[in-house]
Amino acid sequence: MLRSLDGSTDRHAQTVDPSRAQQSDQPLTRADSGLEGFVDLDHAATTRLRPEVAEAMEPFGSLRYGNPSGSHSLARDAVRAVDEAREQIAEVVGCRPSEVIFTSGGTEADNHAITGGLPARSAQPVCSAVEHHAVLDVVHALGGHTVGVNSGGQIDHADLAAVLNRVAESGAAVGVVSVMLANNEVGSINDLSAVA
Known part of the structure; x- marks a missing residue:
């Protein structure tokens, strides 16, 4: 659990007083907002410009x-x-x-990349089992396949080969294979050149 600057364990307990921003034409500084010395490591869905x-x-x-x-x-x-x-x-x-x-954001971009990569209705998408849900959900909705990962969170190359073989043996084509370079939750890094 992260501890906030005020000592609480609720990450969102310390808020900026919005009236402070209206008292001056000057923008808030990190010191004004109570964030001086704060290191933000949560850039998962948003970050400051x-x-x-x-x-x-x-x-x-x-x-x-x-x-x-x-x-x-x-x-x-x-x-x-x-x-x-x-x-x-x-x-x-x-x-x-x-x-x-x-696009309007990451989910739309992921959906477009996967569905746009399918050359025909019979083509099937494949992704790692630890992709972001914006990828996993569309792959599952399209009847695609997931590939397992090893204990380090990297794609299991033997399982990838097995999934690709099963798709080929079924007579279908693989339309797209999605494997993230760096996992957004655990930080594992995939060797994309080995996947290719």
């Missing part, structure tokens, strides 16, 4: 907030910004801008 990211995003929350699906000037500005971001990402990862897909 880096200052340069917040600065780059700020205009889109106040001045350039148009809906990219609209037909007015604010919308056209938003479309240009989205297209520019798509091109920048494509250049960094080495793909075409048309291959960059923005």
